[in-house]
Amino acid sequence: MANIKDVAERAGVSVATVSRVLNGRSPVAATRERVLAAVEELGYRPNVVARALRTARTRTLGLVISDLRNPFFTELADAVEQEARRLGYSLIIGNAGESPEQQDDYIRTLLDRRIDGLMVSSAGTGSAMLHEVVSAGTPLVLLDRSVPGVAAPCVRAEGRAALTDLAAHLAALGRRRPAVIVAPAGTPVGDERLELFRAALLGHGIALPPERIGSSPDLSSAGGRRVTRDLLDLAEPPDAVLATDNLMALGALDEVRARGLRIPDDLALVAFDDVPWFAHTDPPLTAVAQPTRELGRAAVHTLLERIEGRPAGSVLLPARLVVRRSCGEPPTH
Amino acid sequence: MANIKDVAERAGVSVATVSRVLNGRSPVAATRERVLAAVEELGYRPNVVARALRTARTRTLGLVISDLRNPFFTELADAVEQEARRLGYSLIIGNAGESPEQQDDYIRTLLDRRIDGLMVSSAGTGSAMLHEVVSAGTPLVLLDRSVPGVAAPCVRAEGRAALTDLAAHLAALGRRRPAVIVAPAGTPVGDERLELFRAALLGHGIALPPERIGSSPDLSSAGGRRVTRDLLDLAEPPDAVLATDNLMALGALDEVRARGLRIPDDLALVAFDDVPWFAHTDPPLTAVAQPTRELGRAAVHTLLERIEGRPAGSVLLPARLVVRRSCGEPPTH
């Protein structure tokens, strides 16, 4: 493969001149033409490895995602990738599979590859490597999940408005005994969603007692199903369930079907996260949609600000309620 | 960040010795200890960019996937990533979004980054860049989709056994008027699946006339739905439908529901590709499961063979029929 020296020889100039032409500095028209012609004829492409060594910039970003097979994160990763690419960066995606060890291992690899910046949707509750990233000075942005004690901007969705709408929606449909399925205790997003929902319900005089708050051992459909089973076995079972993640919603759906219950007649079901196939379930699920692609874009922009040395704060984007038919009476429009 | 020179100074040896210790060649115990201690104290990590420049190997693979948001490809990408990582390689994933231009663009970027090898599940019908990859000598493996005229091994699943089983299954359940939803004409995988299914049906004396072969304009649920509509509008509508892709199966499900038809009573539905939520539809879908993770692993292994200069042929792994309840009578076990 042709290198810059070959181009220089062919054009009858020095390598410095070739570099300058290609990077848009100075050289005059005639020289410029000759260099570009040589580049064309040889099919020259700059060696980005050599360039990265010299400039100490790889034009590569890293993304460590907690579970790539969760459709919410798939879409998030896709959005990040597209935006990074649009701005001239490549992306290396690492899938932590909800394991903090694998996450740390991945971050290590990415740092070794001298990525210009890192985005992490952290598995579990924080990790040692995250602190190391910060103290090593590598620009970092937390995505979807904030991590206490890590000094980095966080880009995520905020559910206040959507959950307020949801509470109103449920109240209007006469649901009085809501329940919530939350992720394992201690994950900040789950707790926040729970508290916002509780507050919103309170505005309609509806309580959310502890027995109707089910904590799943993990973010999986099996976990969601187990929690739903317990909720439905209560002496006073709920008449509405909010699952705070799409996989747990799927598990809830399974349990409801297994018992021969009907949605929305016997139980209303709402999911946090709107993934494509929720529109295709029977009935279509009402969901709190996160602005997934916007989150991805915002994460990249925030990271680039940091990379270019500008300060950048956290970003909170509002989620919104998508009403379908799983709580009763279809939307009237 | 500490570099090899810092380590050399601290250990009181030359950089060559440090390099040798770290790469496992010669030096004697005492020196070795000193070097490793210095590495430890300084938290030294080799600069992989510099190493790549010198050795002309980046230990990075590229994967260009036709549509990352299609759950089949999500899982495939995840499997590839895990295996690559296990073998000490990083992976850059590019999502072509079923666009040949974007695919070419991506391949260009990956070549520029001097990846050691490339895997492609090609969007559309081939592309100019693929030939360029081959003639540039970059090891290439085609994944899931073969491309006529490109001299590279192809790793994919083969449906003969599964479709033979499916034909028997449908025949046993008394289905006599099967239909197929195929991807746009000209995509080799779709055509192959169609022909294998046709042959298998013939073995049971069941015909597959042209009017019951619906060709979707694209690999999407909307496309699948449109085709299903046409099939159901036939004077003699089918009593079983095989969708050759999971998204098109989803569209078929939508159309069936919209018409108030019941599965399996009014229509049997089978999908090619088994994705997680097929087990959660109502009823759970019978599907032809590709050995997705094995495909990913095989692709990485085949590629590494090529990278290390050994010849490697194509790999065909058998798909298998997963019987659930969308064709009638549950399995008797």
Add this chain to the structure above:
DNA sequence: GGGCGCTAGGTAATCGATTACATCGGGAGG
């Protein structure tokens, strides 16, 4: 005891770009 071979480890070239600095030539101003 001298020559030989072997090994540990140092010196320096190299990968392919970017870029600080030097040089050269020409035009403008005094």
Add this chain to the structure above:
DNA sequence: CCTCCCGATGTAATCGATTACCTAGCGCCC
């Protein structure tokens, strides 16, 4: 006409590793 300055371009250092080649020292054998 000379000087000064500026713009175009060349020369060479540099990024951080790997590795070919060379040297020094040691032990062994005759």
